[in-house]
Amino acid sequence: MDMSAYRDLFVSESRNHLNAFNELIVQLEGNTSDQAAINEMFRHVHSLKGMAATMQYDAVTELAHRMEDQLGRVRSNEIAFCPSLADLLLEGSDLLSGMVTAIENGEGEQPDATNLIERLESFTPAPAASAEPPLATPADAAPETPAADSPPDEHRFRQSDSFKSVRVKTDTLDRLVNITGELITTRHRLMDRARRYTIPALNEPLHHLSGLLRELRDEVFKARMLPFAVVAERFPRLLRDLARKQGKEISLQVEGQEIELDRGILEEITEPLVHILRNAVDHGVEAPDERRATGKSPVGAVTITVTRDKDHVAISIADDGRGMDSSRLAQKAVEKKILTAAEVDTISRQTALMLVCTPGFSMATEVSDVSGRGVGMDVVKTAVHVLGGTLSIESEPGQGSRFILRLPITVSIIHALLVECGDLTLAFPVNTISRTIELRRDDIFEEAGRKVFALDGRHVPLKSLNRLLNQPPPRGGSPIVPAVVNEAGDSVVGLVTDRFLGQEEIFVKPLGLPLSRMKNLTGGIITGDGQIVFVVDVSTLV
Amino acid sequence: MIVDDAVFMRNILRAIINDKGYAVIAEAASGIEAMKTLHDHDPDIVILDIILPDVNGLDLLESILKVHPRAKVVICSSISQEPIIKKALDHGAKAFIQKPFTPEKVLEALEGLEA
Secondary structure (H helix, E strand, O other): OOHHHHHHHHHHHHHHHHHHHHHHHHHHHHOOOOHHHHHHHHHHHHHHHHHHHHHOOHHHHHHHHHHHHHHHHHHOOOOOOOHHHHHHHHHHHHHHHHHHHHHHOOOOOOOOOHHHHHHHHOOOOOOOOOOOOOOOOOOOOOOOOOOOOOOOOOOOOOHHHHOOOOOOOHHHHHHHHHHHHHHHHHHHHHHHHHHHOOOHHHHHHHHHHHHHHHHHHHHHHHHHEEEOHHHHOOHHHHHHHHHHHOOOOEEEEEEOOOOEEEHHHHHHHHHHHHHHHHHHHHHHOOOHHHHHHOOOOOOEEEEEEEEEEOOEEEEEEEEOOOOOOHHHHHHHHHHOOOOOHHHHHHOOHHHHHHHHHOOOOOOOOOOOOOHHHHOOHHHHHHHHHHOOOEEEEEEEOOOEEEEEEEEEOOOOEEEEEEEEEOOEEEEEEHHHOOEEEEEEHHHOEEEOOEEEEEEOOEEEEEEEHHHHOOOOOOOOOOOEEEEEEEEEOOEEEEEEOOEEEEEEEEEOEOOOOOHHHOOOEEEEEEOOOOOEEEEEOHHHOO | OEEOOOHHHHHHHHHHHHHOOOOOOOEEOOHHHHHHHHHHHOOOEEEEOOEOOOOEHHHHHHHHHHHOOOOEEEEEEOOOOHHHHHHHHHOOOOEEEEOOOOHHHHHHHHHHHHO
């Protein structure tokens, strides 16, 4: 069982115990013979010890154990509770709290408790008659001793721990995104009314509102961002275990761990990434002997690289294994009746590689080099598309494979191009469009029975969006043909539509049944004038 | 049924137990709560901590078996003194799980009950 799942619970429970413990110490100082309070304290520190031991946080276990020992002596009336013991216990509680914070932050390094443990072990209460001098705190003992020149202040608050951050439930963050999205929709509605009823006096406050909403959106998203390291931290162990099972040796390198993504996206891509890594170990990287025979280092290399450009994050998972042979993949597609022999002749290398993402392309039981790759890759592709991202594959036989996930940084509130298509208004997420173009009739010509146009020196096929979506064809011969150019891997297509309506920031909501079954759509939005607009899943149209 | 005052321990135990195909039908954080819950749920197995906020786990063990003699009680505690463990077993506990435990230890104890 993976204990790390209980880390958060451990942290919050420990804090509760420590807070209660601290209160009890103060209470005891007022009435040192309060036996019930002693029992309570014993119980708190005992519980903390047990939890830490279960989680194998040895430093916490050890310190809590020493504190428990002293409280045990008080409980059995061997020694009396005195201010110097209170000081030691408070110091211990602070140190434990520091350890819990380190655990919460995922820091391997724990505050050093050696000195305090020694003092707890050798603790002997001062004779009851003498006045209790406050116990001097050696500078190296506490994790946060004040700097030498700062005045000693017993009631100093530990700002670093308590007040600079708060824990927020992810549900709350999701709700904040929802509310922000609804506010953006409401702003569109207000602007629409202001335009329709010509109310110039609204322009200034609306402009101000737009600025504030942008800021709100950015802050809300910032709060949801987590570094890629959050998912990457489990990969070295995963890869090591998988590799060992197969008798392989693999080194993993992760670059760009610090790059942040929305937690919703991170959550959704974790399993797909595990799939890809698993495939890299199972089918990509060869056994050490095989690698030696081909002149490679016996240790396989898997590299995860995360990079960010404006509103995209690209995650690339590369291995230096045996790679995939696109012609063999194509052949297999014919055997599986996924493609006809004629189709195979026309597909590009890139398209052939993407065949591994076809559902049913391979069975989990087959373990040959080519076939195994298909395991779960259709799931990976779907997961990436649902997030509004794209998946592409590069591979060279003998050299290795590279899977590239291009993902939006945030979900649900995105920039989109609105287009008119027959009776529908459709939204294309801007990150799925490589460009828009307005063609004249004579820019379009026929090639091998297809309509194409020239773009940057290559011929790009045109498809009618209206026809793909069963919409009536564009009305009456406009001289301008608007097209949205989409790229997926190395295949490019221009989708012809009726009219561009402009770019807008939109709040995408998931579609309910039965609309969610429509394969060309990923969601819906409500525009300022109350119209429903569907968000297009470009990958299904290209 | 799990009786432990620490949410953390209850959660971990529940995760381990569910993972092995047993169902946790009730939880209690104190002796009083345990007696109430016991009455409502009639569990086959009770996993019982010894240090509880209101009563001694050993006393609770006796009370449980008095009203619910069919229940198999497993003591789960960090107390490792032989006399206490022995006393618990003498008083009708069927097994003992030493805290801190591993999932395997918990499973071992539960499987021992079925044998």
